[in-house]
Amino acid sequence: MKTPESNTALERLYRESGWTMRQFAQAVNRIGTERGTPLKYREPSIHQWLKGHMPKEGARPIIVEAFARRLLRPITHSEAGFPAAATGAGTHMDMVEGLIDLGSLDMDPSRRSVLGASLFSVALTVPGLPDLVGRMEAIKADPQRRIGQSEVQAVSAMTDRLSGLDSDFGGRYARPMAAAFLVNIIAPYLKASASPETRKAMMSAASLHCYLTGWMAVDEGAHGRAQEYYVKSLELAGASGDRMTYCHVLRGMSVQAADLGHGAPAVRLANAAAQAAPVSSPRMRAFITGQQAHSFALAGEKANALASLREAERAVNQAESPVGTFGGFTSATLAYATAQVRHALGDTKGSIESLHDHFRLRDSTDSHRSKLIFSSLLAERQLHVGHLEAACATWNAVLDEYPGMHSGRVDGRVARIPSLLSPYKSNGTARQTFERVRELVAT
Incomplete structure (x- = not known):
């Protein structure tokens, strides 16, 4: 079997990073955990990669992201000596199709654990506004369907309603509805015949809806998925000149x-x-x-x-x-x-x-959700400066309203409370708050 040649491109990035092999492995494992797919790479794997053995396909974007975060600049697969990553939708003719593909993945709540594994990228390429001009005209119109301003108003009204639900109750329940509306209503509207003014207004309304759906994804902790929605929203806004x-x-x-x-x-x-x-x-x-x-x-x-x-x-x-x-x-x-x-x-x-x-x-x-998130931040900072009783009082106010909120960000803040209070369980107030959180999280 032929011995692979050293990956000189990866070696160059490795030297620039200043990492040891152990630190390189730890950075990759850390991002894997963030993604929801824990990894356990160690120094021997790093040594093999540098010597030319190709990492598993699923690990390559994580390695690229690790270098991007370390070096504070975008890193491509080719710059790391890897085959080019598969690209998704993004051409002029497939803007709507890409939107449908993205939303269709999000319509089933049972797929949350899979979708949450998408990776946040610090080196995400943001489409420039001048590059998006003209995309609206590139979408082929369906002569069998025509829309007017009433359809634009309906999309805006539904987006407002879903935004209210998201703010009051969290994104976990609202995002499948937002995605379904995007796929089943907005996407066909984008392909329908319309006056130039109406097409432009519909693209703008669709952009806001796409942005809201991405915001809901952030609330669930699906940060890579959120970035995909955000980029689609930028494309729609740019194409409409908004x-x-x-x-x-x-x-x-x-x-x-x-x-x-x-x-x-x-x-x-x-x-x-x-x-x-x-x-x-x-x-x-x-x-x-x-x-x-x-x-x-x-x-x-x-x-x-x-x-x-x-x-x-x-x-x-x-x-x-x-x-x-x-x-x-x-x-x-x-x-x-x-x-x-x-x-x-x-x-x-x-x-x-x-x-x-x-x-x-x-x-x-x-929003109700921001009240719970900001109150949780306040409690953590009160504890940090030694105000234990005040922190417990703030946390208990959050816990009073927590059962009615379906938000990944609020869940994450509440899940932190036991570990933060663990050193103070000899205090009666802290112990009572600690036990209350454990009971709520368990149910």
């Missing part, structure tokens, strides 16, 4: 990256959103700059973080427009952004103060 939605989606992608702790990609996406934004209202400027502030803070860029936060404060003070379903940036949102910036910069006590400001300023437009 710059506002295009920059809104980029901002949402930055939020996802920031929540996962990836500061550099979060900055890249937030800056891209700012660059793509048209002349916008003060509310929209705050919406973008508030996210830039959090991203800069995570990336360790303190001066940029504080400058962006000041700009968000100025914009909120100027804003008068009402909060919309897919955006808006209120004083409560600003307080939350301030809390995240302070925490990322190491000021936990200041972060707690800002979270208290957030809850004081919240109103009926703020």
Whole structure:
């Protein structure tokens, strides 16, 4: 049997990373666990890869992602010495078909464990707005079906309804409905005959619906799947010339990256959103700059973080427009952004103060899910600074409402409580909260 030649491309990346073989294996295993498919690679496997033995097909994108995260730049399969990865939909003629394929995978709730295994990529290629112009005209229209503005209004109304369900009860139940509506109603509408104005409006409405479905995927922890929806949403927004939605989606992608702790990609996406934004209202400027502030803070860029936060404060003070379903940036949102910036910069006590400001300023437009997530963050930070009784009180308020919420993000926060309280079980309040969580999680 012929001995394989050394993978010089992989060796080059390995040297650039500065890793030991053990660290390389640990990075790959860590991403495998994040993906939901735990791996147990060790140094001998790394040695074999460097000597030219091809990793299993399922491991290759994880290896590429590990280097992308380490080197803070996109890495391709070919740059790692691997065969090119299979590409999915994305050509002019298959935009709708790709949308149907994506949504069809998501319509069955029983497939959640499989779909959750998709991999979040810090090096995801984002389609540029100029590259998307003209895609709307490339979709062949079905002469047997024609739509008008009433169909556009129906899509927008359904998206609003599903957004409300998602905010109030979590994405676990709402996402299959959103995916089914995308496949069975929106996709045929996109192929129907219509006036240029109606086709453009339908593409824009479809983009918002696709973005919402991706947001629901984030809530379930299916981060790679969410990125696929986000890219489709960008394609639809760009094809229809909807710059506002295009920059809104980029901002949402930055939020996802920031929540996962990836500061550099979060900055890249937030800056891209700012660059793509048209002349916008003060509310929209705050919406973008508030996210830039959090991203800069995570990336360790303190001066940029504080400058962006000041700009968000100025914009909120100027804003008068009402909060919309897919955006808006209120004083409560600003307080939350301030809390995240302070925490990322190491000021936990200041972060707690800002979270208290957030809850004081919240109103009926703020989502039920965000209340539980932000309250959980507050409890964790109260515990961190030694306020055990306050943390338990905050957690118990979350647990009062937890059974009615079907959110992977809330589940994840609640699941952390026992390990965080375990060192304090000699305290009666902590022990009572600990046991309450265990009982709720068990049921």
